[in-house]
Amino acid sequence: MQAWTHTTVLLAEAVDALVTRPAGCYVDATFGRGGHSRAILERLGPAGRLIAFDKDPEAMDEAARMGDARFEFRHASFTALGALVPASVDGVLMDLGVSSPQIDNPARGFSLRADGPLDMRMDPTRGTSAAQWLVEAAEEDIARVIRDFGEERFARAIARAIAARRQQKPLTGTAELAQLVAGAVKTREPGQHPATRTFQALRIFINGELDDLAAALRASLGVLAEGGRLAVISFHSLEDRIVKQFMARHSREVVDRRAPFAAPQALPLRLLGRTRPGEREVAANPRARSAILRVAERTAAPWSGEAA
Known part of the structure; x- marks a missing residue:
């Protein structure tokens, strides 16, 4: 059987932005062939934990070869991350779209x-x-x-x-x-x-990729602890628009017009910026050319779980 390989996009940038607590709990919401997961585990200490999701059976086979007690794989859509304990996760990574082995x-x-x-x-x-x-x-x-x-x-x-x-x-x-x-x-x-x-x-x-993305983004706000990071890599305008609008909607200050002198309403996200692949990465992996990494941080503000 031919071994279909995958080159992980924005690997260092995503992991740098995501992992801030070596003893923390992290989620690779789209395991794929495990490129991001392996890099995350390298950053974690003995007490760290990584939970990965993917609904592709071939991803499950790859996950079985990880051989790390700190790693747990769940054969499910990333919408299932909402079942995790509220405020228990220090970072959620989503690498959207289709992987090279699938293509x-x-x-x-x-x-x-x-x-x-x-x-x-x-x-x-x-x-x-x-x-x-x-x-x-x-x-x-x-x-x-x-x-x-x-x-x-x-x-x-x-x-x-x-x-x-x-x-x-x-x-x-x-x-x-x-x-x-x-x-x-x-x-x-x-x-x-x-x-x-x-x-x-x-x-x-x-x-159902766009509906699943919207659901997973909503779920991430419920499971992220204060200071936890949400990092999302998108590859086309439809999914990036959903991510951009979600992060913007939950990070903009909202002023109550009925009480204009009151403090703005606290929101659950703080934007940390976006990153695109450099020329060297695109030259080595042309499929990276359209990728955008967007990162936000969970604040202490409560979140009601309303629609994204």
Whole structure:
């Protein structure tokens, strides 16, 4: 079996921002292939603890090889971090999106450059595959998903082509879908495959990525202790917008207009900034070029758990 490798993005920057208490408890909310987890464990002392989440069964196999008593893996979506003890965590790291092994292995159905089954599920043991959904979904729903989650201006034309093709036979392979989309897209940015946005949209929708992200961000505020850090690495504008707006909404001072001279309402986060990969990292790993790391710190302010 081929070993699919993953180069961890913004590794030193994320761990530097996250780990402030060597004896603390930390969460790697998106374990992947364990790059961030291993670096976090190197920073922790004997009393430190790391809990990792991932719903990909292949991540579970990698976690089984960690061999560190301070490490605990949970085969679950990062939305499950809300089940941790309130205010018990000193840092939460989220590395969003799809990992290189998932993209590079055609059998996972994420790749548009190598043929494989049209699956796209992070956890292939649960839920509906992309192929199944494309058979059952209305043309209008397909267009909406591709437009909203892929920011694809030719969404209607692509949905129309998919609906026409499935009248003949269902779409079952990634190469077939990529070719079909390429024929429906009139123009594309230089260097980008015509089906890139469509594949992104289907992957996000099939896995409920944006809803899960919003839920995990909300949960993080409940489990972070005062002074704990929230560090999030995003790779495209949709998820980064959610992270940016969440952090901004929970860090801006709010003045009660009914009592304008009163002290501003305390909020649960304090922004610590953002970081992008340097030229050397992008040159070594082109997939890092769109990454943004945003970091915030939990304050002493109470949080009611309202929607993000």
